[in-house]
Each structure stands twice: as structure tokens, then as C-alpha cells.
Amino acid sequence: MKIGVALSGGKDSSLAAARLVREGHQVVGYHLLLSPERYSAIPPSVQAGKVREIGERLGIEIRFIDGREAFRREVMDAFAAAYRAGETPNPCVLCNRLFKFGLLFETAEAEGCRKLATGHYARTEDGVRPRLLKPIPPCRDETYFLFAIPPGRLDRLLFPLGGIPPEDIRKLSRELLPGFLPPPVSQEACFLSRTGLRRFLEDSLPRPEEPGEIVDVSGTVLGEHPGCHFYTVGQRKGLSSASGKRGPLYVIRVVPESNRVVVGEKSDLRARRFRAVSPNWLSIPPPDDPITAWTKIRYTHPEAESRITPREDGSLEIEFTSPQEAPTPGQAAVFYRHDVLLGGAWIKTVDG
RNA sequence: UGCCCGGUGGUGUAAUGGUAACACAUCGGCCUUUGGAGCCGAGUUUCGAGGUUCGAGUCCUCGCCGGGCAG
Numbered sequence: 001m002k003i004g005v006a007l008s009g010g011k012d013s014s015l016a017a018a019r020l021v022r023e024g025h026q027v028v029g030y031h032l033l034l035s036p037e038r039y040s041a042i043p044p045s046v047q048a049g050k051v052r053e054i055g056e057r058l059g060i061e062i063r064f065i066d067g068r069e070a071f072r073r074e075v076m077d078a079f080a081a082a083y084r085a086g087e088t089p090n091p092c093v094l095c096n097r098l099f100k101f102g103l104l105f106e107t108a109e110a111e112g113c114r115k116l117a118t119g120h121y122a123r124t125e126d127g128v129r130p131r132l133l134k135p136i137p138p139c140r141d142e143t144y145f146l147f148a149i150p151p152g153r154l155d156r157l158l159f160p161l162g163g164i165p166p167e168d169i170r171k172l173s174r175e176l177l178p179g180f181l182p183p184p185v186s187q188e189a190c191f192l193s194r195t196g197l198r199r200f201l202e203d204s205l206p207r208p209e210e211p212g213e214i215v216d217v218s219g220t221v222l223g224e225h226p227g228c229h230f231y232t233v234g235q236r237k238g239l240s241s242a243s244g245k246r247g248p249l250y251v252i253r254v255v256p257e258s259n260r261v262v263v264g265e266k267s268d269l270r271a272r273r274f275r276a277v278s279p280n281w282l283s284i285p286p287p288d289d290p291i292t293a294w295t296k297i298r299y300t301h302p303e304a305e306s307r308i309t310p311r312e313d314g315s316l317e318i319e320f321t322s323p324q325e326a327p328t329p330g331q332a333a334v335f336y337r338h339d340v341l342l343g344g345a346w347i348k349t350v351d352g
Numbered sequence: 353u354g355c356c357c358g359g360u361g362g363u364g365u366a367a368u369g370g371u372a373a374c375a376c377a378u379c380g381g382c383c384u385u386u387g388g389a390g391c392c393g394a395g396u397u398u399c400g401a402g403g404u405u406c407g408a409g410u411c412c413u414c415g416c417c418g419g420g421c422a423g
Contacts, residue, residue: 012385079386090386120385145385189386197387234388240362240377248376251388266389299386331387 002026003158004108005117006100007062008190009050011177012119014058015169016160018176020117021058028113029055029062030104034071034095035191039200057177063111067103074098076191080204086254087330088232090145091189097148097280105153117158122146123339130154131283132341135162139169144299147334147344148280205229212259214239217252217268228254231261234269234326250326270323271352276316276333276345283340286310293335293342295320297327303336316345 005017007029020027031051033044048064055062075094082089105116121142123133132154134141139162149157161169192200214223223239225231230238235251239261250269253262274297279286287310295318296303305321318333327333327350334344 008385010385088387092386095386140385142385232387236389237377298388300384300389326388328388 001115002028002113003115003117004104004111004113005029005060006104006119007031007051007054008119009047009054010119011173012121012161014054014119014177015173016117016119016158017054017060018058019160019172020158021060022176027058027060028108028111029058029060030108031062031064032099032104033064033066033068034075034099036068036072036076039192039197063107065104065107067099070103071095071099071191076200076204079189080201082330083201083229084205084256085330086228086256088328089330090332091191092145093148093332095190096145097150101146101149101153101157105156109156115156115158116153117160119161120146120159121162122159123162124154124157124159126155129283129285133162133339134336134341135159136165138166143341144296144332144334144344147282147332147341149282151280151282154282201229210259212261214261214263217262217264222249222263225261228256228259228261233328239263266325269326271327271350272323273317273319273351274327274333274347275349275351276318277314277348279310279314279316279343279345281343284342286343291342293337296334296336297324297347298331301325303334306335308335315348 003020003025005013005020005027007013007017009031017027017029029051031048033048035044037044051062051064075091075098078094079089079091100118101116108116121135121139123135125131125133132143132146134143164172189197211224211226212228213221214225215221225238231251231254233251233253236248239249239251247265249263250266251261252264252268254260255262281287287308290307290309292305292307294303295306295308301324304324307319307321309317309319311317316333327347329347329349331347332344333347335342
């Protein structure tokens with residue numbers, strides 16, 4: 001079978017491709033060019049070179065897809081807009097939806113690939129309605145980033161790494177890609193290096209350096225900040241001008257209208273209810289009535305029991321059984337039942 | 353002007369006359385397929401000038417600064 005593989009140049013996607021090659025499939029590697037040179041940690045040409053090298057090593061054809069203009073428009077602009085609105089964007093989810101499982105998927109499909117594989121740690125399950133599942137337990141679970149992918153494509157996706165235990169992945173790595181040196185894993189958003197984020201915001205935001213007040217939950221002014229887009233809910237660092245007393249301070253809210261950053265204790269971050277918009281249901285049909293599910297509000301959040309109520313306007317009301325720390329506008333809320341990712345939505349407002 | 357308190361890292365505080373400590377902040381590392389968080393580690397401090405004492409953040413004198421009382 002002809003299978004397309006999304007190849008980033010990293011270890012996981014290479015391994016996924018290697019596995020499919022070993023199984024005897026006709027594999028084509030697709031590499032997306034997304035990041036503008038100005039902001040990237042690794043120059044795109046260097047990354048492309050890595051991908052070519054992997055292609056040679058595996059003996060597969062490599063195709064490049066230039067998505068830079070659309071990426072700029074659809075992911076980076078949205079990223080900047082979120083900061084402007086005092087939200088905390090999650091570009092990975094958007095990029096997965098629009099590019100890896102969007103543009104790249106469509107390109108591979110048009111070129112005759114029956115399936116698309118990626119190196120994500122996740123699983124799919126066929127059936128009347130295909131489902132997206134978490135990987136086999138000790139593996140890190142990356143399904144959070146996949147909640148927004150188009151449901152109709154689930155049956156044509158392959159996650160070759162999601163079904164095998166980590167020790168086997170290491171073994172596979174030695175067998176299939178001996179001597180392969182993974183690039184440094186540590187990174188920010190893949191299209192921005194650490195310095196890139198700052199530069200990007202300076203380029204993209206009007207008057208980025210406008211100072212404002214740091215206030216506590218009762219409105220008392222505690223200090224000054226250099227610009228409210230440097231802050232996100234739950235953040236602890238960068239509050240030096242307000243600190244010194246009352247233990248560690250955390251950002252509770254960012255209010256761009258008044259250019260204020262509201263801070264408080266860690267316990268002030270806990271909230272039970274929030275509203276989420278633009279839901280995407282993957283493994284179940286969109287529900288008409290309230291359902292119970294376990295909701296995860298950030299990548300590393302241990303999902304918690306909740307009730308999800310669909311509203312007339314298409315948004316969702318989520319209520320946790322017990323308050324959770326720092327639901328944050330702009331982040332994804334992803335719903336699970338055991339191993340199954342039911343769907344997800346974007347956190348819009350937090351009610352308390 | 354008189355009297356009374358107080359002045360310790362960037363901030364808030366601690367230290368019977370005996371190695372100046374704690375929290376927050378800051379910096380570095382770890383963690384990490386988003387932003388945060390979390391974990392580990394580090395640096396930095398006694399308002400100034402004299403004096404008493406083996407030894408002063410601590411006691412004494414003067415000054416400077418901040419607050420209070422008296423008017």
C-alpha cells in the first residue's frame with residue numbers, strides 16, 4: 001500500500017516511516033515547510049537537509065510542501081491575535097488540524113497515498129465510527145494535540161508508534177535507524193525559537209512595550225508590568241515588581257482592555273466551570289445532551305471528571321466535579337472516556 | 353523644635369553579644385511536541401561615622417532617612 005508519512009526530521013516521525021518501510025509498504029515522506037526563517041531556531045534549509053538524509057537512509061522518496069504563506073496567515077496570525085486578546089494560544093493543535101492533517105494529508109491523498117502516517121503517540125481503532133485512542137500506557141500521550149483534526153479522516157490515519165511499548169521503540173530505533181542522532185528535543189513552538197517568540201511579538205503586536213498595572217484580586221495595585229502580552233494565566237515568573245510578600249504570586253487573569261495583569265495565590269487559580277467554543281468531536285457524534293467525560297485542560301494536566309453541556313450557540317459548558325488549576329482561555333479542553341478521545345474545544349471564558 | 357519608635361539581599365521579615373537565616377523575586381540547570389506550572393541548584397544583605405568588647409545586626413554617642421506623638 002502506498003502510504004504518506006509526515007516527516008519532521010525528528011526521531012519519532014523517522015521511526016514511524018522506518019517501521020512502515022520494514023513492513024513492506026511503499027512509503028513517501030512529506031516534509032512541510034512552515035517556519036519563516038526570521039524566527040526559527042533551526043534554519044529550514046538545515047532541517048530539509050536532515051529530511052533528505054533520512055529519505056536516503058530509508059530509501060524512500062521525499063516530497064516538500066511549502067506551506068509557509070498559509071502557515072503565516074492561519075497559524076502565526078492567530079497566535080499573535082490570541083496574545084492581543086489576552087489569551088494563551090496553542091499553535092500545535094491548530095497546526096495539526098490545518099497542516100499535518102490538513103494540507104499535508106490532502107497533498108498525500110492527491111498523490112495517491114491511501115493512508116497518512118505520523119510519529120504521534122496515539123492509536124486509532126476501526127469500526128462503524130473510527131475512534132482516536134491514547135497510546136499504550138507508559139508511552140507519553142500526545143492525543144491532546146490531535147483533538148481538532150477532521151473526524152472524517154480518522155480512518156485513513158496511521159500512528160505506527162502508538163501501539164508499541166517504549167522499550168520496543170528504543171529497540172526499533174537501534175534496529176531501524178542505527179546511529180541516528182535525534183536533534184535536541186528541547187524547543188518552544190516549533191516555528192519559534194526562544195528569542196523568536198519575543199521578536200515575533202514585537203513585530204506583530206501594536207505598541208508591544210506598553211507598561212500597565214499589576215493588581216491583586218481585590219484591585220489593589222501591587223506594581224507595574226512591561227506589557228500584558230508577556231503574561232499568561234498560571235504564570236509565576238516575571239512578577240518581580242509585585243512580589244516580596246504573601247508567598248508566590250500567580251497570574252490569575254490578563255485583561256488587555258485595561259492593560260492589567262491580575263495576580264493572586266495559587267488557590268485563586270482553581271476554577272470549576274468554563275465555556276469552550278468551536279468543538280470538534282472525533283470518536284462520538286456531537287452530543288445533543290449533557291455527557292460526562294474526563295477533561296484535560298492542558299497537555300500535562302491529569303484529566304479530571306466533568307460534565308459537558310452543549311449550548312444553543314454551539315459552545316460547551318464544562319463543569320468539573322472538583323475545581324481544577326488554571327483553565328486558561330486559548331488552551332484546548334480535550335474530553336476523554338478511558339482511552340478514547342471523544343473530542344475537544346477551545347477554552348473561551350472561565351466562570352469560577 | 354522636643355520626645356518615642358524603626359532602618360538587615362531586589363522585596364517582606366528572622367537572628368539570648370558568638371559562622372547573618374527564611375520566603376518571594378532574580379539567575380542557571382532539569383523536565384516538556386503549546387503557553388504556563390513543577391523539580392534541583394546558585395549568587396547577593398546588617399543606613400553612615402565613631403566607640404565599648406576577645407567578639408556588635410544586637411550595647412553607647414553623633415549624624416542621615418522613614419513613621420508616630422507633642423503642638
